Amino acid sequence: MNITVVGSINLDLVATAPSLPAAGETVTGATLARHPGGKGANQALAAEKLGAEVDLIGRVGNDAMADEALALMEEFGVDLSKVEVDVAAPTGVALIAVDPHGENQIVVAAGANHLVTPEQLPARIECPLIVQLELPLETVEAAVGRAVGFVCANLAPAQPVSEAMLRRCDLIVVNEIEAEFYGDALHRGGGRVVVTQGARGAEMYHRGVKTAWATPPEVVAIDATGAGDAFVGAIVVAMLDGMEPKEALEFACAAGALAATRAGAQPSLPTRDEVEALLAR
Template structure:
């Protein structure tokens, strides 16, 4: 099965700490790791590993972080022909603090992800489509409008979206925080809603 993912590609910097900092607090004793990430890249990699043939559409900088961010995708044969290298913007970065229970705080510097505009999309997307909201909302809306098959949208990070997007989505995925943000709007769509716990 062929799947198109339109989404973010980041390099994640993950600090595992004894506790998450409060506002204005510095926490020491953290261990630091770097991983390829971005919701779009993670979705593409998971679908590929489950046996789909995945085409990823996204944007990275023309920098060393891009190579690192794309490493796992290329190793698993994800089709990255739809990924553009942007000479003007850096590769997106996520700064993630994680406590021993797995709770986290995340700040994303979107970089090139925010330069992934509708012009980068094909005129039609004739296979199942997976998206999230880490790209410009006009790109997400355009991708949904060009899709002719099943559409799955992870409404993260939470932000206003059109009724048209909600109606067109066959599957909407949110976590508990996002479900609270969208509230009753989630039931205005035509598809199913999945609420994850801690993801």
Template sequence: MRITVVGSINLDYVATCASLPRAGETVTGATLARHPGGKGANQALAARKLGADVCMIGRVGDDEMALPATALLEAYGVELGGVVTDADAPTGVALISVDAHGENQITVAAGANHNVMPEQLPARIETPLIVQLELPIETVEAAVGRATEFVCVNLAPAAPVSDAMLRRADLIVVNETEAAFYGDALHHGGGRVVVTKGARGAAMYLRGVEMAWATPPQISAVDAVGAGDAFVGAITVALLEGMEPQDALEFACAAGAVACTRAGAQSSLASRDEVEALLDA
């Protein structure tokens, strides 16, 4: 299985603290860590660790953050020939706060990600494709329009997109907030729609009718950063492997659960053996 991911590449700075600050509040006593991230890169690595061959298309800056931002992608064998170094913009950065229960707040400075233009894409994308919305929308829509195989669209963060892209997607993945943003438009096409609901699980729909529902295994959550991206990579791999909707949802929920048990986005992503062990527990 070969998958192309067109998406963001970031370096995450994660402050772990007892509680998340309210507006105007300062919270002290945090510990700071740095991890590679970005929704595109996270989903690429998630799919790779679950057994797919993955090609990443994106952009980083010509700076000291580019190497650590792509280090795990390279270490696990994600193909990076489609990643361009941008001389005019820095590598994207995410500033993340995580509380003692694993909940998080995220602020993203997109940097070079906002310079990924349609001209950087191949004329045709002849493998299954995963996209998200952390790149310019015109680029995401161009990628979907050039795809000839299975297309997974993770509508995160929520933003206006064309009805044509929603209809073209074979799989749409959203959380509850994103589902509310798009409303019934999610269900106008012929593809499947998955709505994730955190610790309560996820549901799969076809033309608005629920096909399957799964809940994640019980775990002790440390950090939910990257769990959604783990889910996207896993549900795509599962469906491409031909799993039935119920089995695919359970597989993806388990991948997301594993990601919650460790700190960081990419450093928390599960291997195939870990997902299957959790399912068998």
């Protein structure tokens, strides 16, 4: 199974604190960690660890942060030959605060991610494609338009996209807040729409009709960062593997649940054996 991901690459700076700050509040007593991240990179590594052969199209800066941001993908075999180095812009950085229950707040400085242009894309994208919305929208829509096969769009962070893009996607993945932002427009195409609901699981729709749903296995969550990206990588792998909708949702929910049991985005991503073991428990 070959998958192309067009998406963001970041270095995550994660502060684990006793509580998340309210507006204007300072919270002390945190511990700091650095992890590779970015929705595109996370989803690429998630799919790779679940059994796909993945190539990533993206951009990093000419700095030491790029080495950290790419390290785990290099270790697990994601093809990074189409990741370009920008000499002017820095590698993207996400500033993440996490509380003891795994809830988080995230602020992203996009850096080189915002300089990924349609010119960096191939004329045709032959493999199944995964995109998100952390790159310039023009580039994301160009990638979808050049894809000749299966397309999954994780419409996060939510922003207006074209009707043509929504209709082209075979699979759209959003959380509840994003689903509310897009409303009925999500369901006008012929593809599947999955709405994730955190610890309550996920639902799949086809033309506005709910066709399947699943809840994740019980786990002790410590950091939800990356759980949604684990879900996206897993649901794409499951659907390309030919799983039925409910089975695919269960597989993806288990992957997301496992990711929430570990700190960091990419370090938390599970292998296929781990997901299958959790489902069999």
